[in-house]
Amino acid sequence: MxxxxxxxxxxxxxxxxxxxxxxxxxxxxxxxxxxxxxxxxxxxxxxxxxxxxxKSIEGKKKVLKVDNTVQATYKDTVTSFKNLFNNVKFGKQVVADEISDLLTPMLEQVKNNQILAKSLWQIEACDEYTYDHSVTVSMSAALLGKWLNLPQDTINDLATAGLLHDIGKCNIPDEILKKPDRLTEEEFKVMKTHSTLGYLLLKNGKGFSDEILYGVYQHHEKFDGNGYPNRLREDEIHQFGRIIAVADVYSAMTSNRVYRSKMSPFQVARLIMEYSFGYLDPVAVNVFLSNISNFYVGTTVKLNNGTIGEVVMVNKAEPYRPLVKVDDAFVDLAKDHSLEITALID
Ligand SMILES: [Fe+2]
Ligand SMILES: [Fe+2]
CATH class of the missing domain: 3.90.105.10 (Molybdopterin biosynthesis moea protein, domain 2)
Structure with missing residues (x-):
């Protein structure tokens, strides 16, 4: 360099x-x-x-290599988490030090690899949903902590809370957890106990901070007071709970193959913004989406009117509506709402 x-x-x-x-x-x-x-x-x-x-060429190769490293680190983390999840299911105590060890390689990536946010979108799932989802929530929560300028210790704790946010699901019967059809009202009630079950597992575990406990316990509380288990609202929800909630929604949406294959990251960002209105912490959502969108500055994109352009600047208030340069003209998607980015072009 x-x-x-x-x-x-x-x-x-x-x-x-x-x-x-x-x-x-x-x-x-x-x-x-x-x-x-x-x-x-x-x-x-x-x-x-x-x-x-x-060297530019060397640098270019390096960038691609980093993506492979991310994918490999990710895969190892998913495998380790799967083992942990199944051990806890059969009664093993959860121990904070073991979780930190498990997360160290991934946290190194979050700390040092600036294009991780882009990789997050491209990462290939490698196991059952709960395992992959837990790891992507962990990574997203750590990234959001970094973008909120939180201290490293807090970022590490966020990664732990993210990884374990759905650990309570190990105590939910498989008939419900893996049911392919829609859950009945009764089954949904059982499913909803997972945040409290997870909290209890960690409370009976070893070495978890109160922040981590709050993050797990409150990740389904909603900003407007319509969440569970305690119908908390706004500031009543601990910062960890609010951050994990954003990471949870992002992971659920981006792991969905339909969204991934049919939408651009900008369309997903808009969907998250609309979907989460009144329900996720607006500041956390905005910081998360504007930072992710910034990674796409310089990317060639296709608009819904068929034109090809290049993202030149991200608008902070509406990160999913950036300024795009088409030929010699600038098209501001924040001003023309009829236009949107439908695809990224390599
Ligand atoms: Fe959950
Ligand atoms: Fe979740």
Missing amino acids: RRLLLHEVEQGMVIGEDIYNNFDVMVVASGSVINESIMDLLDKMDVFDVAIYE
Whole structure:
């Protein structure tokens, strides 16, 4: 890695570290290949110098390799969690130190790998839903903690709470947990006990902080007071509960193959924003979605009117409606609501 003055930077080079604007919002992610619109953006931002990977081609390869590392780390974490889940099911005590060990490789990725947020979307599920879901919630919660500028210890605890948020499901009978059809009202009542069951498992476990307990216990509380088990609202819900709730919804939506194959990340972001209105913490949702959307600056996209353009800037208030450059014109999706991004183009 070396630092270059802005006038020395050329298209095709690979950015070596995240670039933030004056509002502390990341505008270009490390690993991005510099193209015309990134050049434009850097000019406008008064950036003085930029960290660049030593060789562009090498840098490019590195980026792809990182994705493989993420996938491999992810897979190992899912396997370890599956073992843990099944041991707890048969009565083993949950121990905080064991969870930290299990999460260390993944947390290293969250800490050091700036394109992880993009990988989160691309990650391939490798086991039954509950196992994959627990790991993606853990990663998303840790990322959100990072973007909220929380201290590393808190981020680690968020990862733990995320991984264990549905651990109570190990005490839900398989007929209900794995039922392919819609649950009856009675069955749904049983299913809903999983957050309390999880809380009790951790309370009887070893070494879990109160924050982690709150995160697990309250992850189905809703901002408007219509959640369970205690119908808490807004600030009554612990920050951990609110963060895990955002990660939970994001994981559920992005793991759905139908959404993944038919929608762009921007469409999913809009859906989450609309779906979560009044129900998830609006600040947490916004920080999460605007940071994720920022990773797509510089990406070529297709709009629903068939035109091809490039994402040049993310609008903080509506992160799913960025500014797109089509030929020489700028199309602001925040102003023209009839337009949306339907696909990403490699
Ligand atoms: Fe849950
Ligand atoms: Fe969940």
